[in-house]
Amino acid sequence: METLTNTPKLADRAYNIRRNALRMGEVQGQGYIAQALDISDVLAVAYFHAMRYRPEDPSWEDRDRFLLSNGHYAIALYAALIEAGIVPEEELETYGSDESRLPMSGMASYTPGMEMSGGSLGLGLSIAVGMSLGLKRKKSEARVYTLFSDGELDEGSVWEAIQSAGHYKLDNLIGIVDVNNQQADGPSTQVMAFEPLVEKLQAFGWFVQRIDGNDLDAVIAAFDAAKSHPEPKPRMIVADTLMGKGVPFLEQREKNHFIRVEQHEWQLALAALEAGRQV
Amino acid sequence: MKTVRSAPQPGKARLTTSAMIASIAAEGQKTKPAPFGRALVELARSRPDVVGMTADLGKYTDLHIFAKEFPDRYYQMGMAEQLLFGAASGLAAEGFMPFATTYAVFASRRAYDFIHQTIAEEDRNVKIVCALPGLTSGYGPSHQAAEDLALFRAMPNMTVIDPCDAHEIEQLVPAIAAHQGPVYMRLLRGQVPVVLDEYDYKFELGKAKLIRDGKDVLIISSGIMTMRALEALQALKDDRVDAAVLHVPTIKPLDAETILREAGKSGRLVVVAENHTTIGGLGEAVAALLMRSGVHPPFRQIALPDEFLDAGALPTLHDRYGISTAEVARQIKQWL
Ligand SMILES: Cc1ncc(C[n+]2csc(CCOP(=O)(O)OP(=O)(O)O)c2C)c(N)n1
Ligand SMILES: [Mg+2]
Secondary structure, three states, X not given: OOOOOOOOOHHHHHHHHHHHHHHHHHHXXXXXXXXXXXXXXXXXXXXHHHOOOOOOOOOXXXXXXXXXXXXXXXXXXXXXXXXXXXXXXHHXXXXXXXXXXXXXXXXXXXXXOOOOOOOOOOOHHHHHHHHHHHHHHOOOOOOEEEEEEHHHHHOHHHHXXXXXXXXXXXXXXXXXXXXXXXXXXXXXXXXXXXXXXXXHHHHOOOEEEEEEOOOHXXXXXXXXXXXXXXXXXXXXXXXXXXXXXXXHHHHHOOOOOOOOOOOOHHHHHHHHHHHOOOX | OOOOOOOOXXXXXXXXXXXXXXXXXXXXXXXXXXXXXXXXXXXXXXXXXXEEEEOOOOOOOOOHHHHHHOHHHEEEOOOOHHHHHHHHHHHHHOOOEEEEEEEHHHHHHXXXXXXXXXXXXXXXXXXXXXXXXXXXXXXXXXXXXXXXXXXXXXXXXXXXXXXXXXXXXXHXXXXXXXXXXXXXXXXXXXXXXXXXXXXXXXXXXXXXEXXXXXXXEEEEEOOHHHHHHHHHHHHXXXXXXXXXXXXXXXXXXXXXXXXXXXXXXXXXXXXXXXEXXXXXXXXXXXXXXXXHHOOOOOEEEEEEOOOOOOOOOHHHHHHHOOOOHHHHHHHHHHHO
16 A cells, blocks of 8 residues: 555545445444544545555554544544455454454554544644654654544644644644534534634644545545645645435434434445445 | 554454443333433522533533523533633632533543642532543543542542432432532433432431441442442342441542441451542542551452453443452452
């Protein structure tokens, strides 16, 4: 995976990530499946277009780092790590079970390719600042990608990290914030007004792009621009996403942090995903 | 280089992690829904100074019930625990009595300095009410507040409470409101077991209560471990072990008089059982009290180990770390 390749097509990668996530959701019977579906396009582009890594050597020194700050999205990252060949596919059926390396909340000590222990939200960008500083000290070309959620925008620590990344001009840091407009108690914009996000991030010294996070072409273009942008600034991709994306009946379900999926619906969801597949 | 765990053996059926909103009630156990939320609504009817606050966990701490009843006395602070407690201090300074909720891990770890400086040091009348105490989540260390009692015990001015069941939670909400000053209260939420009603129990702030008497062992316990201890009595009796249970819901200030009186009765093994790490909780508090007072019964601790606990299904974890009913009974028998 050191050399970038577009085969299979990114749309197929995104489809496979969604499929893996649904299969894991079925094992546990519940979980953050709507989030996994909303972020699959971003993960497909990150893992199969933008990032450099070696599936057989997840600790390869020159790899791009990927931090999952929103640890409850682990189901989505496992789906991508399986698709990338970093986690063996047969472990999928252990998701969230006793002794599994794929716990419901992502932790570095459990899973190959998981770079941080999340679960407590608002930690990822601070680690990313340190990693970016460290990589620069080592004269490494590697980048630090950090995925976090709109709910995390409420945490003061996130803004401390955003401010310091601007201060240190961390052009090797690429943040992606999933604006799915949902957090635990309701729609994020109602829980705590965080807009205008682009202007705020720009004011903190970041190069900011806001995109439809479920439009693959837009996601590809945003990652490309984030990598090639000439200014010495950290880069943020603000990705507006749709919870449940790719499974129409989940897209339409009442929006919730923890959506209900009945036992019989998992197979229906896989079928709906398949039916909507663009070939 | 980072080391990770090895892959599990394939093909073995295993329990799955229950959702973080899962109830700790056993199948078929008598429960009550949302005792904290309901009791707070009751209290707020006669106490116009009560306000509710949360950091994006209203639904997960039963505070949504209060929010629905008193929308204009409810403050959603977003997922910002430091802000939550700083703002609670400010509201208290202006004469209000905030009940501020989040998970135990986030109050104790993320917001500790804010609580220490703006609430405890100023002796502000804030009630800190926290779900997922001790080991009541299968999500791993990020959600397992194994050390919350130790941290809040170490804070001057703080009253620390670890209730057992819905019956107790209902009673302690008005009781902590009547107490002027900061309180840290462990919360059981959702469908909460009802246990102590059968023992004619009444909560009193600062008081330990003997729930059952017995001549071989004195179990001193708090929180859900009192429920476990009571459940273990039958298994102990089957082995002709006669156990007493002393419930200590107020961890600080400790009811020294009752604990010394009971632990001082000769011929009994003293076992302190808590849903908390061995470090700094009820066990060490009782041990230090006994040592200082020159009372020296044989002493054992049932508590979580000093390590980062696993993720997994709660029944599996409670067995693994010795706080399930079966493990409580097994350990006590082994020590006799
Ligand atoms: C520091 C911290 N506070 C609170 C929580 C509890 N919590 C878990 S997920 C969540 C909502 C966070 O918002 P977001 O990630 O945007 O939610 P989603 O999009 O997944 O619904 C909260 C409050 C947490 N995990 N960490
Ligand atoms: Mg969100």
